Amino acid sequence: MPSIVTEAAAAPSSEALAHFEHSLRFETDCWDVHSVMGTPQQDFVLLDVRGTEKYAAGHVPGAVDLAQRKIIGSRLAQYPEGTLFVTYCAGPHCNGAARAAIRLAQLGRPVKIMTGGITGWLDEGFALATS
Numbered sequence: 001m002p003s004i005v006t007e008a009a010a011a012p013s014s015e016a017l018a019h020f021e022h023s024l025r026f027e028t029d030c031w032d033v034h035s036v037m038g039t040p041q042q043d044f045v046l047l048d049v050r051g052t053e054k055y056a057a058g059h060v061p062g063a064v065d066l067a068q069r070k071i072i073g074s075r076l077a078q079y080p081e082g083t084l085f086v087t088y089c090a091g092p093h094c095n096g097a098a099r100a101a102i103r104l105a106q107l108g109r110p111v112k113i114m115t116g117g118i119t120g121w122l123d124e125g126f127a128l129a130t131s
Contacts (some may be wrong), residue, residue, distance in 0.1 A: 035116050
């Protein structure tokens with residue numbers, strides 16, 4: 001009798017490869033973001049979408065404070081059209097990053113989510129900035 005892990009068969013390797021490669025088009029993680037923040041390789045804008053009060057209490061260094069409900073075309077006008085935005089919120093229990101990603105995509109902007117959010121950032125041992 002198979003375990004609960006193997007009771008649904010694993011996808012063929014070719015399907016697994018396509019799935020996981022495809023998923024990276026939509027998300028990145030805290031470690032990858034941390035590794036390039038503030039370097040010449042940073043080629044995205046990191047958006048903290050939790051709201052100004054939470055941003056002030058602690059945010060990823062270099063992130064821009066832009067609550068998901070305030071994402072509108074005029075607020076993004078300062079960024080060139082092809083700018084990639086990476087959104088994050090409180091953590092895996094929060095869907096604010098996904099809601100912000102939807103708003104950005106509706107505005108025709110490239111977007112990814114930083115999985116884990118603040119919770120993931122802290123779990124990796126990275127420091128927060130305050131303002």
